[in-house]
Amino acid sequence: MKKQQRIMMRILTIVLCAALLMPLLPMNAKAVTPGQAGAVGIDVSKYQGNVDWNAVRNSGVTFAFIKAYSSYSGVDPYFARNITGANAVGIRTGVYVYSYATTVEEAVAEANAVIGILQNYTVTFPVAIDIEDSSQKHLSPEQLAAIANAFCATVENAGYYPMVYASKYWFQNRIAPVAYDVWVAQYAAECEYPGVPSFWQYSCTGSIPGIAGAVDMNYQYRDYSFIVANGFSQRGGNTYFYLNYRWQRGWIDYNGARYYCDVTGVMRTGWIDLGGAIYYLGEDGVMSTGLRPVGDAIYYFGTDGIRKSGLFEIEGQHYLFDAEGKMFTGWHITPEGTYYFSELDGHMMKGWYAENGKMYFFDEMGHMVVGFREIDGFKYYFSIDGTLQTGWLNLNEGTFYMNEGGQMYYGWLALPDGIYYLDPENGNMHRGWLSAGGNTWFFDLATGKMQTGWVAVGENMYYFNPDGTLFKGVYADAGGIKYCDPTDGHLVVGFxxxxxxxxxxxxxxxxxxLINTTVTIGEQVFLIDANGFVVGM
Structure with missing residues (x-):
């Protein structure tokens, strides 16, 4: 219903403009002659009976207007035979309606009737309204022009090229100027119509091979090869599209591509907004799909051509497009996580990524990883900003060492500043006592370094060999002899x-x-010989 209302409003606009802006044609005219014509044609109806269209074509006729309909007699009984036969031999075919309309509404009804009749036929020339009936003589010039314009607007809206037929006398005396091409009847040596008519019906008593009896003869003065065309047609700096010689509007699927022609029939290029859906049509008019660079940005269009916003998977990669449809590149921070989209082609980064000498890792969903993460059998740590960490990590969970590749280190670790032991299960740096394989070591409680030499642990002293193993038994150095408990290794003092x-x-x-001396303990004195034996008290 809304579409019909829009069509009627367009028709009424054309009718009113023509009535208000165009007075009756002046009587003085510059004539057109047969010598100026581009082609010769005929118009036929049931009155010509059976037509031999091959013979007509061979006579030099290149076009024919065929009566299709009148509201009084209905479809011309020879219409189907005539239009099919003419098309079959390559004669360009237009049609006309003999009008009995006395109102705009009746003219629209006549137009809709012929549009319905033409659906299964190819029409390669204009569709005309024939205004000449005696029932229309009482109408004013403005009323007749309104009828003609209403018919033509309706036909045009259906994709056909409209035209108005009348005699020169009617055009100059009965019909106000119309907004469409005219086909003028004047049976004379010249057509004295102001301006140049599209067609001149110069005779109603013509005779040509293939038709028994008289036939109307016409000259053509306007080239319709680009106006009523098939496929794309350039005209007035614009491109139009015709499907089976019908002017198209809206979306058009042609040769594997999609195009859009606006309400005026002009093929659109560039950005278009159709009810909030945004499309981009290339310079050739082809609707964009998939990834498409436009200007300095890249956009994504669905298979329906609509510009997309948001996150999309395209050929196995994910891409992000902002509210204006532009492909996002660089870092993207959301409540769900942090992402990175390649500066080169915009794809969402997954896996390892290096930037400014720093390494990052993104999981299978594109989230930047923070904290510990096992990757390909190795454990890594990423700080809160996502950068891969190397060296020592002091965390609430413990102290860890990550090698130059960021991989967590386990077991013995020798560094220039000392030797450390990292738990083989979780990598945490060991502190305090460690026993393994029959040996015992001690790692500083603060630094975690393996201890060597004499070390105070709690209230006791211990000696650790150069390899860090705990010493037990008799210890001798330049200062003398000491004794480390054979059970736990602590330094023993006293007897x-x-x-x-x-x-x-x-x-x-x-x-x-002590050797060669005495030692007093309380009130007792002990004698110690040269071997350190306590020999007397």
Whole structure:
């Protein structure tokens, strides 16, 4: 219903404009002659009976107007035979309606009737309204022009090229100027119509091979090869599209591509907005689909041609398009996570990514990874800004070491500043005592470094070999002899019985064993010989 209302409004606009702006044609005219004509044709109806269209073509006739309909007699009984026969031999075919309309509404009804009749036929020339009936003589010039314009607007809206037929006298005396091409009847040596008519019906008593009896003869003065065309047609700086010689509007599918012609029939290019759906049509008019660069941005159009916004998977890659449809590149931070879209082609980064000497990793959903993440059997750590970490990590979970490739280190680790042990299960740096394989080590409680030499642990002293293993038993150095407990390795001081003999390790002298001396403990005095044996009291 809305579409019909729009069509009627367009018809009324044309009718009113023509009535208000165009007075009756002046009587003085510059004549057109047969010598100026571009082609010769005929118009036929049931009155010509059976036509031999091959003979007509061979006589030099290149076009024919065929009566299709009148509201009084209906479809011309020879219409189908005539239009099919003329088309079959290559004669361009127009049609006409003999009008009895006395109102705009009746003219629209006549137009709709002929449009319905033509649906199964090819019409390659204009569709004309023939205004000459005696029932129309009482109408004013403005009323007749309104009838002609209403008919033509309706035909035009259906994709056909409209035209008005009348005699020169009617055009100059009965019909106000119309907004469409004219076909003028004047049976004379010249057509004295103001301006140049599209067609001149110069005789109603013509005789040509293929038709028994008289036939109307016409000259053509306007070239319709680009006006009523098939396929694309350039005209007045614009491109139009005709399908089976019918002017098209709206979406057009042609040769595997899609085009759009607006309400005026002009093929559109560039950006168009159809009810909020945004499309882009190339310079050739082809509707864009898929990824398409436009200006300095790249856009994505669905298979329906509509510009998309948001995140889309395209050929296995994900891309992000902003509210204006522009492809997003660079870092994108959302409540769901942080993403990176390639500066080169816009695809969502997944896996490893290097930027400014820093490494990042994005999971299978494109989220930038933070914290610990196992990748291909190795464990990595990414800071809150997503950068891969190397070296020591001091975290709430513990202390860890990541090698130059960012992989977590496990087990023994030798660095220039010392030796460390990292838990083989979780990589956490070990502190304190460690026993393994019959050996014992101690790692500094603060730094985690493996200890060597004499080390105070709690209230005891221990000695750790250069390889960090705990020493047990008799210890000798340049300062003398010390004794480390054979069970737990702590430095023993005071009296110690070893191998059935008693020795004294002086707590006041770093635990060294005393020799050739006495030692007083309380009120007792002990004698110690040259071997360190306690020999008397």
């Amino acid at each position: 110690v019985e070893i191998g059935g003999n008693t020795f004294f390790f002086d707590p006041a002298n770093g635990g060294y064993m």
